[in-house]
Amino acid sequence: MSRVTDLFASESSAVRVSGHLSKMAGTLEAPGSEVTYHLRAGEQRLALNALIGTPLRLHFDGHIACTHCGRKTNKSFAQGYCYPCFKRLAQCDTCIMKPETCHYFQGTCREPEWGEAHCFTPHIVYLANSSGLKVGITRKTNMPTRWIDQGAIQALPIMEVASRQQSGFVEMLFKEHVSDRTNWRAMLKGEVEPLDLIKERDRLLEAVASGLDALRETYGGEAIRLLDETPLDIRYPVESFPRKIASHNFDKQPVVEGVLNGVKGQYLIFDTGVINLRKFTGYHVSVDSLC
Numbered sequence: 552m553s554r555v556t557d558l559f560a561s562e563s564s565a566v567r568v569s570g571h572l573s574k575m576a577g578t579l580e581a582p583g584s585e586v587t588y589h590l591r592a593g594e595q596r597l598a599l600n601a602l603i604g605t606p607l608r609l610h611f612d613g614h615i616a617c618t619h620c621g622r623k624t625n626k627s628f629a630q631g632y633c634y635p636c637f638k639r640l641a642q643c644d645t646c647i648m649k650p651e652t653c654h655y656f657q658g659t660c661r662e663p664e665w666g667e668a669h670c671f672t673p674h675i676v677y678l679a680n681s682s683g684l685k686v687g688i689t690r691k692t693n694m695p696t697r698w699i700d701q702g703a704i705q706a707l708p709i710m711e712v713a714s715r716q717q718s719g720f721v722e723m724l725f726k727e728h729v730s731d732r733t734n735w736r737a738m739l740k741g742e743v744e745p746l747d748l749i750k751e752r753d754r755l756l757e758a759v760a761s762g763l764d765a766l767r768e769t770y771g772g773e774a775i776r777l778l779d780e781t782p783l784d785i786r787y788p789v790e791s792f793p794r795k796i797a798s799h800n801f802d803k804q805p806v807v808e809g810v811l812n813g814v815k816g817q818y819l820i821f822d823t824g825v826i827n828l829r830k831f832t833g834y835h836v837s838v839d840s841l842c
Contacts, residue, residue, distance in 0.1 A: 789813025
């Protein structure tokens, strides 16, 4: 097994990592603490928090590899897959984005065993504040990573649901009253005001009460269970937010460089613009830092 290497930048020392990008690892040590980020390139990881305020250079060498099968691909689909895997894998099917359209029981799931392992497990319906109030769903095991990846400053689990499809049905009820999208530009400007998520939860639960009752009649009361959780506050390592959002894109410019002003969601925030590293999963990139 390949050894994962953590690299840290010491004062006045050059650091380089190189490899195919994966989404950044963001961890939260305690509620209200600052997210700790690592950039992941191949088997190497670069600790980013200590690099805030210093120059960073990323160079894409033109090579892209599928994150599932490893084959070379000229274009990445669904954030990291080659086209054959994109068409074959259940994790790339449209029901992942729209879980209410799950077709497992029709016998047409692309990978029934994968679906059983990932979709027929407890899911959480939550409220988050990333660019304003939004509703979303995630596997129970994916908290708080899901909220960190969205750049949410607050999050509140409101319901535990027995399966992904059922969580999609619940989310559809809430979407009649609240958005399920993040405005990434607003999120990156850092102008999001805190919300009373408990108050918002109670308001929305009242609005969807009849719809929830109908779902419980179909799937059983234990399949859709209300939670009594405390809102989670999340802080990000950002020294300064951009006033205007300019995006870097490896497909248009192979070199991205500038002073790293912060990290939020899956974005690096430079003084020259921002880049969503998750969008470029599978791209072979060299990262150079000089502190």
